[in-house]
Amino acid sequence: MNGQRSDTLKVAMPKGRIYKQASKLFREAGLPIPSDFDDTRKLIIEVPEARMEFIMAKPVDVPTYVEYGVADIGIVGKDVLMEENKDVYELLDLGIAKCRMSVIGLPDWKPAIHPRVATKYPNVASQYFREQGQQVEVIKLNGSIELAPLIGLADRIVDMVETGQTLRENGLVEMETIFGITSRLIANRVSYRMKNDEIQSLCDRLQAAIAAKA
Numbered sequence: 001m002n003g004q005r006s007d008t009l010k011v012a013m014p015k016g017r018i019y020k021q022a023s024k025l026f027r028e029a030g031l032p033i034p035s036d037f038d039d040t041r042k043l044i045i046e047v048p049e050a051r052m053e054f055i056m057a058k059p060v061d062v063p064t065y066v067e068y069g070v071a072d073i074g075i076v077g078k079d080v081l082m083e084e085n086k087d088v089y090e091l092l093d094l095g096i097a098k099c100r101m102s103v104i105g106l107p108d109w110k111p112a113i114h115p116r117v118a119t120k121y122p123n124v125a126s127q128y129f130r131e132q133g134q135q136v137e138v139i140k141l142n143g144s145i146e147l148a149p150l151i152g153l154a155d156r157i158v159d160m161v162e163t164g165q166t167l168r169e170n171g172l173v174e175m176e177t178i179f180g181i182t183s184r185l186i187a188n189r190v191s192y193r194m195k196n197d198e199i200q201s202l203c204d205r206l207q208a209a210i211a212a213k214a
């Protein structure tokens with residue numbers, strides 16, 4: 001098709017905030033990923049020196065590309081893995097793009113009769129409140145989740161916190177941490193068998209780079 005070697009690994013890479021950290025980690029692992037790709041708008045990037053092809057995906061779509069096998073492996077936040085629940089192998093915690101999933105509200109929050117929770121992560125939120133024995137209506141939003149309690153759409157939100165700046169600037173407080181988040185290396189089940197040498201060698205190199213930073 002495009003004259004690629006069969007041992008080329010197709011990697012679903014999240015565009016945006018994870019990419020720079022992921023490509024830096026790959027370089028630390030000794031893979032020659034040129035830094036001029038850091039700001040590119042190209043969607044398919046061939047890196048023949050590393051025997052890889054990067055598929056630049058929207059972060060939430062990475063597990064879908066990997067599950068369907070159009071990418072052999074991918075890099076994705078634990079938040080997306082928990083929400084999407086796709087049939088993929090989770091191989092390695094890369095330790096990058098660290099943040100946490102939390103329940104957030106206004107400081108004077110009181111239990112509502114019909115509680116509403118806004119989030120980008122409806123499955124994660126529903127499961128969490130079910131486990132807590134709390135009945136809530138979950139409202140799916142796609143961004144700027146912190147707006148919801150400020151304008152009365154929901155009394156709490158489930159969202160990510162990294163530095164806490166968004167919460168501070170909007171007068172919100174973190175009420176509970178649900179789980180910690182880092183980016184993970186995932187693999188397609190068939191690719192993991194068919195390209196085991198290449199994938200295992202990449203895991204070993206990445207693991208060594210992660211250990212060297214610890």
Ligand SMILES: Nc1ncnc2c1ncn2[C@@H]1O[C@H](COP(=O)(O)OP(=O)(O)OP(=O)(O)O)[C@@H](O)[C@H]1O
Nearest residue numbers: 016017058059060077078079080097098099160162
């Ligand atoms: N504030 C943050 N700090 C650290 N990591 C974060 C933060 N927000 C998100 N992440 C991690 O980065 C991943 C991608 O987040 P990003 O905001 O770039 O995705 P997105 O909103 O889907 O992208 P897009 O801008 O294409 O809509 C998340 O799935 C999460 O794992």
Ligand SMILES: O=P(O)(O)OC[C@H]1O[C@H](OP(=O)(O)OP(=O)(O)O)[C@H](O)[C@@H]1O
Nearest residue numbers: 143144145159160161162163164165166
């Ligand atoms: O604790 P902080 O360092 O402030 O980071 C947390 C913010 O980062 C993410 O938002 P993002 O930038 O992805 O914007 P979005 O919510 O509009 O998607 C997340 O949804 C929080 O709003």
